[in-house]
Amino acid sequence: MNVYHTRNSLKVALQEVRLRGETIGFVPTMGALHDGHLSLVKQALEQTDRVVVSIFVNPIQFNNAADLAEYPSMLDEDINLLSEFENILIFAPSSSEIYPENDAFKVIDLEGMDAVLEGEFRPGHFKGVVHVVNNLFKIVEPDKAFFGRKDFQQVAIIQKMVAVLGSVVEIVPCDTKRSESGLALSSRNLRLSNDEKEAALIIFQTLQFIRSLQPHKTPNEAQQAAVDFFNKGELKLEYLAIVDSQSLKELTDEWSAEATCCIAAHCGEVRLIDNMQF
């Protein structure tokens, strides 16, 4: 397995890939890999010749020091999981490789997309995500980058970043992987007990409930009914919003062609997010 820890060593390896005329896919991760990540890797391998998987827990996208401290880190296990694939390059850099002293990153105007939903509850989170993805793109220079739809707002913001920068990287959103009972796969699930995993199913059940309401109710009515439904469970709701998938603006009276319901909630100590597009 090819594991690179410095930007220069990865760039040299990728130069050879390009000289052979091969395309490069990119799956950025923060490690603690699960089947959701592996399905991104599989899709990347179907669509490109060589795939870079980065493993870097990005400190600047955490607005809560405890959350960062609790974030699982298991590089050896991650490398082991990826060793079942061919044509993978693992990039596991230190912070100084991603944020060098001469970091030329310039803040991008996201026109408020970073201030709503997750952005409201995790101030600065998307600035950190955009910064790290921008710096990673500069190192990897992929043809295509693969992101999970579970982080719906992240996908919308990365698409916006690419449009604003006029970048040629194609963003490929990939469907959320779920457990058989419907829990969206997430590295954070490692911190849930079995009882908490059971309780967390209320998130998926609420999303399905909204889907069933959509033909009969306005978004506002559906949102209120869904909050009542959700609150019958044991989780602590942070937000439940129905938004337009492109603008992220909240829908109240009418459904737009692409509406998404986003939920964030605390299950014990663990903050979970999920969404469903209608």
Ligand code: PAF
């Ligand atoms: O989705 C994630 O795991 C992270 O936000 C990302 C895209 C790897 C940036 O740190």
